[in-house]
Amino acid sequence: MVEDLADRTRDLYAEAEARLLGIIARQLAAGLDAPGWVERKLAAIQQLRRASQAVVDELGKAVELEVFDAVASAYNEGHRAAVAELGALSDDARRLVDDVTPNAAAVDRLAQETVDVVTSTHRSILRAVVDRFRAIVAEVTATPLLGTGTRRQATQDAMRRFADEGIRAFVDRAGRRWQLTSYAEMAVRTSVARAATEAHMRTLSDAGIDLVIVSDAPRECPLCRPWEGRVLAIDGLTGERTVEVEHAIDDGRMIPVRVAGTLDEARLAGLQHPNCRHAVSAYTPGLTVPEQATSDPAGYEAGQRQRAIERHIRKYKRREAAAVTPEAQRAARLKLRQWQGAMRERLAAHPDLRRLRHREQPGASNLPEQRTEATPEQVEAARVWSGDEQSIREMSDDELAAAEGSRLLDDRARARIEAEADRRDLDDLLGRVRPGGTLAEDLTPFSDTELARAFGHLDDGDALRVMAEMDRRDLATRLPGVSPDLVGLSDHDLAARARGADPDTLALIAAEAGRRDLLARLFPGGQLLGDLSDVGDDELAWCMQYATSEELFRIAAEMDRRDAVDLPQPADAGDAVEDLLADRDALAEAMAPAPDPEDWGRLTDDESFAAEAAALAAAHTDEDGDEHDERHTITRREARALYDEYVYRQYLQAEDDCNGYLLNKKAKTAGINPATLFSGPARIAYARASDELKEWWAEHGRLTQAEFVEQVTGKSQRWADGARKNESDQQGKR
Structure with a gap:
């Protein structure tokens, strides 16, 4: 089901190996018959290293993307295969299982492990290339001196052996040296199989299914043969046993099922090894009929022989790529055709075998095909699609934007990007609202929406300050000269609205900006200034619009302090009534009585007001034009x-x-x-x-x-x- 997912990675390493062989061959062939060939070849090692390094660097970039895509696809294939097997479940149960988001953390873990395993060989690739190049130069130098051949023949022989061996850059714990392409294919194929199996088993377990059955694969290997058609437990006790389980559709009816062991136990014994063809599927008690496993040792041997022929075909294609002389190229091409004929004969003798031409291709005619480089959008989309939450958090805003612009993402992946963007916006907002963990002194730059969003993340004291700021804004919307639709905007939005605005709107915006500046200066931290002595009279009067009752008393006290006059001493004439009237007159005189009504009446344009002022002045004047004594006009x-x-x-x-x-x-x-x-x-x-x-x-x-x-x-x-x-x-x- 997921076997072909590793093909692209194998092709990448095959192309890289062919490129490296071609680089070495061209470097050796240049000036092969000229004097001083050895000195020039040894001096060209740095050039060889740089060319090889470029190939390895590009290989690393491509492999990481391919592996993440392959593992994620395999995990989803396993998940969907498990859902397809759950036919005995109700529609609602199947829909619930199908909606379960694949375990992104497991996908990312498997993919990263595979990338680490495969790319760990890259460190030794350059060393292998340079060491082999030096060895070939030394061998070619010694051969003519011994009289055993020409330099050209020696070079061709050395390159032929190098092509046969391949770039063996990895040695396992058993001491075996792996060819670069074979090791990469094995590692990725094993990883995608693990991903598909893990998703498969996880989905079945989530649906309550704990028994699976092993398929009967053709041309099975001796390791897997004992497990074909057997029932295994996903987890539980090891060892063969018989268990009682309920019939899938007959409630209450228990039936015996022979269990050969657990799935992990079978894997330890060799089942599902790299390149294994066996699969496991859900076992439904009472409905699943185990297949009668048939042994096919001859088919296995035929398949192994086909693999050997494929290796020979790849071998001579590499020889052709590494050929230095035309004669060597023709010889390699002749042997290649002979082995291709052997493949046709093998397929004719065994019709059940299929020819997998991609397994015969180390490259495209030994010239690596032009590869379309992954765009930044595709790379970042792959990280979002296959990574876990931590992976998305490590991506920059530009990388998330690039992923968002890709058409590779589904709705679920885009929802993850939106959730991460919302989280970052909230963190940025809280960082501005609470710099250093303390609520900002001035809350006027923040919009109503921003304060409402941050409100749930504030402690009680800060929340009260925000509520006071919102009350102050509600009050401001009812004041004359204040534009209600501008009060709730942030400073950023206010500046944005000012760009391209008409003069009338600009005047309103300027007034709102001035109002905020006054609030920030006169009400720092939402509280009236502690020292009002430097505040002007007009600004002090303006503060009264936003002041609390206690703050109004402070403003009144400050105004009284500024308007204070020297009050006269109380009268003490011995008569309480005379003293009262005398104190009243002295206080009126000390408080600077208003100017003549005729004078301030003329300052208004209102004729009726002026008439009333004149009448009041006449009431205080007798027939001779003298003003009445105010004491004698008390009613x-x-x-x-x-x-x-x-x-x-x-x-x-x-x-x-x-x-x-x-x-x-x-x-x-x-x-x-x-x-x-x-x-x-x-x-x-x-x-x-x-x-x-x-x-x-x-x-x-x-x-x-x-x-x-x-x-x-x-x-x-x-x-x-x-x-x-x-x-x-x-x-x-x-």
Whole structure:
């Protein structure tokens, strides 16, 4: 099923070997009969090394891509083969198994192991080429001196032997030297077989199938012959045994099955060795009928003879490529035709054999075919398709973009690229939002979308800051002069929108940029500046739009500090009402009263406003044009408002003078508020007042609201006389 997947890798090494042989042959043949041939050949070793190094470098690049593709394809072939065998499962179960993503990590591991094994021989290829070249030069130099032949004959003989041996750059643990092409083919074929088998067994195990049956392959080898048609367990106990399993379609019915051992046990005994033709498939109890295995030793011998003929054909094709003289080329071509005739005779005698012409080709007529180099998109697509998550993480953004542009990827592979791109975008965003693990001081450069995406990755304290920033943006969208559609954009998006914008849009963008600059400067870290002394009045007023209640108090305190004036000393004329009015007038004068209404009324274009200002100015002027005294224009309503201030001042003064003893024992027990004693009927106040307070009233007086209004406005009040009589009566009772 996956045997042909290794062919391309074998052809790559065959082409490389042919190229190297051709390089050596051409280098030796140049100036073969000229004097000083030995010196020139030894001096050309560096040139030979560079040419060989170029071949090996290109070979390494091509092999890595081919091996990853081959192993990934083999793994998927094994996976699909297992799904096809699950006919006894329900449609839903088969669909579930078919949707399982092949184990990318296992594919990558198998492929990388194979690449490492195969390319490990590359280090010794150059050494083998250079050493063989030196040996041939030395042999050719010695032969004419011994009188056993000409230099040309010696060169041809040495190259013929080199072509027969091939580039043997690998020695296994048994001491056997492997030819480069044979070793690469064996390693890759073994790897793709492992990948297909592992995917096959993994998929069957996931579906709950733990028994498999070995196929009956033609021309089986002696190692595999004992296992043909036998049932094996995917895992479990080793050794031959009989197990009871449930019938596949007859629920509750148990049937005995003879198990020859486990799959690993059979492999250790030789089953599924390199180039093995046997496969295993799902065994369905009660439905699968084991085939009667037939032994074919003669077929095996015939197949082995065909392999030998193929080796001879390849041998003489290599001799032809390495020929230095025309005579050697003709001799190699004649022997090649003889062995090709032997192949035709073998196939005629054994019709069951198939001629595999690709196994006879070390190269394309000894001239390696033009190979289309893999594009960067194809290379990166292969890495995405066959690699695991770590492989994708190690790819750069440019490599992922190259893979994305390839048509080789399916939807699942593209989803992996998108997931990795999203992960990188999130990491980049968190790196900008939380540089050094600490939330950025200024959050205004980030868009609403970016803050929302990072929100789930922040701790509680940082999350509160982000929520405060979002609240501030919601508030900004309702403020005049702010464009709502620009508030939620990042600085990058804002700059992008500015490119090519019309003048009106540019003005809005500039205003938004200025707003963000002010926020970043006046609210670092989302909090109002600690020191407001250097903030201008206009900017301080602008801050009030975004300030919290506590920050508003700070702004107000700063404004009070700037607008502070020297307040006059409290009046102390001995009359509480006169003192109150005098303090009121002094405070109004100290606070710089507004200019004449006629002056500021003229500054407006509103005629009605100007008319009202003129009328107000007239109200403050008498018939002679003199301004009225503001004290004499106090209305009863204003007087009642002033009375509250009078009462409060009297209460504070009395409490200070009486050391807090304002209530008698009974009133204090009843929980009376002492402030209520300074207004209302005198009889109630004196009934609750302490002796100290009564003495204080006798000295400073106690006015009811009617008395206060009468005194302030100069207009008599009908309740004032009664209030004075009650006060006098209460004083008389003392």
